[in-house]
Amino acid sequence: MSIISANMQAVEQAIAAAAQAAGRPVSSVQLLAVSKTFPFQAVLDAMQTGQRAFGENYLQEGVDKIAAVAAAAPDAHLEWHFIGPIQSNKTRPIAENFDWVHAVDRLKIAQRLSEQRPAGLSPLNVCLQVNISGEASKSGVAPADLPELARQVATLPNLRLRGLMAIPEAETDAAKQHLPFAQLRLLYEQLQRDGLPLDTLSMGMSGDLATAVAEGATIVRIGSAIFGKRTYKETA
Ligand SMILES: *Cc1c(COP(=O)(O)O)cnc(C)c1O
Numbered sequence: 001m002s003i004i005s006a007n008m009q010a011v012e013q014a015i016a017a018a019a020q021a022a023g024r025p026v027s028s029v030q031l032l033a034v035s036k037t038f039p040f041q042a043v044l045d046a047m048q049t050g051q052r053a054f055g056e057n058y059l060q061e062g063v064d065k066i067a068a069v070a071a072a073a074p075d076a077h078l079e080w081h082f083i084g085p086i087q088s089n090k091t092r093p094i095a096e097n098f099d100w101v102h103a104v105d106r107l108k109i110a111q112r113l114s115e116q117r118p119a120g121l122s123p124l125n126v127c128l129q130v131n132i133s134g135e136a137s138k139s140g141v142a143p144a145d146l147p148e149l150a151r152q153v154a155t156l157p158n159l160r161l162r163g164l165m166a167i168p169e170a171e172t173d174a175a176k177q178h179l180p181f182a183q184l185r186l187l188y189e190q191l192q193r194d195g196l197p198l199d200t201l202s203m204g205m206s207g208d209l210a211t212a213v214a215e216g217a218t219i220v221r222i223g224s225a226i227f228g229k230r231t232y233k234e235t236a
Contacts, residue, residue, distance in 0.1 A: 004045040007226045008033070011209075012049075015220065018213035029213055032081055032202075034223030036061065037230045040068035046226060047076060055102075055221055057084030063097050083165075083202075083221060085139055092116045095124060095158075102165040102202050102221075103129040105141045110153045117158035124158060127165040127202050130187060132180045140166065143187055150191050163200030163218070164188050170207055177208045181215035188216075 016026045033046050034055040043054055043065065056062030059082070066080055081100040086109050094101060095116035104110050104126050117124050128150060131140030141149050146164075154161045164187060168180035181203050188201055204212025206225035213220065224230060 002045050002048070003228070004042060004226060005049050007228075008046055008049040008051060011222055011225050014209060014225075015213060018210040021210075022214045024213070028218060030219045032083075032219050032221045033226050034083065034205075034221050035065065035227060036084075036223060038227045040065045040072065042227050043069050043078075044072060047073065047078075052077065053079040053081060055081040055083045055223075056098075057082075059084070059090055059093055063093050066097055081221075088112060098124070100125040100127070100162075102127045103139065104153065105129045105131075105139055105149075107149060107152050110156055110159060114156035114158040123160040125162045125200075126153065126159045127163050127200055128153065128161070129165045129167070130184055132166050132168065132183045132187075143183075146187055147191065147194065150196055154196055161196065161198065163198040163202065164191075165202035167205075168203075168208075172207065174208075174211055177211040178215060181208075181212050181217070185216045 011031060015029050015031060019026045019029050030053060032053050032055045033051050035043050036057040062082060079099045081102060082094050082098040083102040085103055088109055091109060091112040095113045096118055101113060101124060113124055129140040130146055131142055153159060164184055166180060166184045171177045184203055185201060188198060192198055200218050201216050202219040204217045204220035206222050209220050209222060
């Protein structure tokens, strides 16, 4: 068994344990394998354990990898998630190549993605990135502006608004990890009460997976715990 397959199994076990501890069905948490900076062969390797959903941060790298994997495994039917920051002049390749986008944080981006989504494809699944307290980056919609943005995005014809996403500051103290995830969950539940049919809370990475699951994550985005340490600097 390859290291990646072994890591995949360990991460799946960690998700199952966290779900059980939270009294949630294991099937309510989806593992998104974040393959950014790793070659397409790493994706093929992770597929050996049945993994189908992969996340990419960098547009050109992601588009190239999707093509390489499709050529090597044409029947794989993978689900590709774009989880990186989005530049408004780079929306078209995202709309054309990906199934999900996690970091939409303004209306203009959402409108462009909807306009540029090819007619033959199903609506693009979208999460809104929220800038909750302790957010490492400056991106994400402010909580106060979220309800209006969500209402507007939900009306766009070629998008399907699925939920919310956040990237809290890395925090090793488990007690301090809870707060931003709990904040995101409250915002999510409020939008649901307002009538939006949301089903996705995209939160939790390699270092805070268990806490995110305890706070209700439905997608955890896991990179280094599966593929190993990334070796090039992350610039968007
Ligand atoms: C890189 C990245 C991840 C995965 O991070 P790890 O700590 O390697 O698990 C998850 N989400 C986003 C948005 C990322 O950029």
